[in-house]
Each structure stands twice: as structure tokens, then as C-alpha cells.
Amino acid sequence: MSTPNATLRAVRLGLLMSQDEFARAVRDAGQRSGQPNEATKRLVQRWESGETAAPRPVYARALEMVTGLPIESLGFAAPVPQVRVTDDGHGGHDLQDSPVGIPAAGGQSTAQAAPRGNYSGIWLSTYEYFSSGRDSTFTGKHYVVLLQHGNRLTGRSLPQGSLNPDSPLTLDLQVDGGIITGTWTEQTASEGYYRGARYFGAIQMLVEPTGRRMAGKWVGFGKEFDVNTGPWELRFMDADTSKATIAKYNKAPE
Structure with a gap:
């Protein structure tokens, strides 16, 4: 059986798009880039269901x-990227190609136990970090849409659902x-202090x-190859991931 691509679905929901709207956006992106494609709702469904495990290059570029x-x-699926470290204490690598994340921390067993519950829904993500450049x-x-499939949980913040827009x-x-163990990736605001670094x-x-x-800690690398860390929590807001409910949380958290 195919494994559903919950990540892509979370991203699409985070963009407040139906499958039809997403397919149209992919086609429009192909037209703008001079590489037309024939994306349809059915193709988006195949991607999200896992029936199509990897898009052809023309679709991959449009999706990006x-x-x-x-x-x-x-x-x-994609290769591991090359990275360079430029952080001033935010807690991660600045990716030159594309982020895949690093192996899950914590020394957990590879044997997966059954999840205690289903955590799909809208959550408020809050973390703290120390900026050495600003002392x-x-x-x-961020308001985040989480989607769970089996033991995997994927999330994407809403377009306007963060303290800093465009992040x-x-x-x-x-x-x-x-x-809960895994990886995080953040694209900082292009006009912000970190100038769009990922x-x-x-x-x-x-x-x-x-x-x-959910409460715990994040870890990442600083510019001096030191390991930075800080608190992170996710607080449940709503189990509904309909377009109307997502739109309600598509705003900056208080």
C-alpha cells in the first residue's frame, strides 16, 4: 500500500487551497516559468495519496x-543537501540548496509504538531562541496545521499565522x-533580521x-559550530482542519 504524503497535504492546507486551486496554481507557475504542465486535481490526489511517490521535474519546479x-x-524523496553555517544564534543551519532536516534526536528506539492519539488539527507553536547578535x-x-498518518506527524504554518510574516x-x-521526535525547518522573513535565511x-x-x-526542546547549530537549544511547545487549538476553520487562525498569534 502507498504511504500518503501528509506533508504535501499539510502544506496545501496551510496555503488555504483546495486540490483544484492547488492544481491551478501549479499550472500557472508552469506558465510563468515557460515550462507548461498539465496539473489536475486528480494528479494532486495521486501525490497526496502516495500513489505517485515523486513528481516529474517539470512539476517539481512548479511545486517549489x-x-x-x-x-x-x-x-x-530527495538527496541530502549541502549546507553552510551562517547563524548568529537562532539555532540552525542556513541551507544553500534545500532542507531535509537532521536525524531525529533523543536516542529513541527504531521500533515504533502505536500513537497514543490522533494529533491532527490546528496547534499554536511557541519557541524561544537567543540571538547572540542582538544579545x-x-x-x-506560529499557528500550525498538523496532520497525522500512523506514527508520522507533519505540519506547516499558516501563511499569515505567525508573529513575523513571510516566515x-x-x-x-x-x-x-x-x-514526539523529529525535525523542524523555518524560512525566515526576507525583510527581517535574518534576511530570508532558512x-x-x-x-x-x-x-x-x-x-x-506538547512541550520539550529544539536543538540546532550556531555560527561557531556550537549547539544551541531552547524550549518549544505546541498547544492544541482546534481539531477541525476545514478551510473555514483554517482561515480563522490565519492571523498573527496574540
Whole structure:
């Protein structure tokens, strides 16, 4: 059986697009780039269901234009990227090609236990990081759509659902009972302090017994090859991922 591409679906929902609208955007991107394609709703369904494991290059380029993310961050197979470190303390690598993330931290067993519950829905993500360049601690907040398939949990922030506009956040996580382990990637705002740099790192959290809050820490590398870390939590907002509910949270968190 094919494994559904929950990452791509989370990204599409985060963009507030139906499958029809997403297919149209892919076609429009192909026209703008001079590489027309014939994307349809059915093709989007094949991508999201896992029936088509990897898009052809003409579609891959259009998908990157529509989502603003490299193809390997959309749930498709891709090679490991080359990176260079330019961070001033934000906590990650500045990717020159495309972010895949780093191996999950925490030393968990490769045997996967059944997930304690289904965590699909809209969550408020909050993390803290220290900026050595500004000698101060800052908070990042995003409304994130999480989608779960089996033990895999993928997430994408909403277009306007962050304190800093134009800073999409993606999460690729594994559920092992009450333990959540995986990777994060954030594209910083092009007009912000980090000037559009893309960062990634690892994350591990514990789920509270209520299933309405996950809390733990992120880890990433700094410019001096030091390892930075800080607190990160996800707080449950709504189980509904319909277009109307997503639109309600498509705003900057308070």
C-alpha cells in the first residue's frame, strides 16, 4: 500500500487551497516559468495519496514555485543537501540548496509504538531562541496545521499565522507513545533580521496526558559550530482542519 504524503497535504492546507486551486496554481507557475504542465486535481490526489511517490521535474519546479519550499520538504524523496553555517544564534543551519532536516534526536528506539492519539488539527507553536547578535532572547509563534498518518506527524504554518510574516515553519515528526521526535525547518522573513535565511534542526517533546499540549526542546547549530537549544511547545487549538476553520487562525498569534 502507498504511504500518503501528509506533508504535501499539510502544506496545501496551510496555503488555504483546495486540490483544484492547488492544481491551478501549479499550472500557472508552469506558465510563468515557460515550462507548461498539465496539473489536475486528480494528479494532486495521486501525490497526496502516495500513489505517485515523486513528481516529474517539470512539476517539481512548479511545486517549489507555488509553495516556496524545495521539493524534498514536500514529502517527496530527495538527496541530502549541502549546507553552510551562517547563524548568529537562532539555532540552525542556513541551507544553500534545500532542507531535509537532521536525524531525529533523543536516542529513541527504531521500533515504533502505536500513537497514543490522533494529533491532527490546528496547534499554536511557541519557541524561544537567543540571538547572540542582538544579545537577547526572542519568541517565535506560529499557528500550525498538523496532520497525522500512523506514527508520522507533519505540519506547516499558516501563511499569515505567525508573529513575523513571510516566515513559514514546517515540522516532520514521529509519534512514539507520548514522545514526539523529529525535525523542524523555518524560512525566515526576507525583510527581517535574518534576511530570508532558512534554518533547520531537531526537536523532541512530551505529550501531556490530556493530549492538548506538547512541550520539550529544539536543538540546532550556531555560527561557531556550537549547539544551541531552547524550549518549544505546541498547544492544541482546534481539531477541525476545514478551510473555514483554517482561515480563522490565519492571523498573527496574540
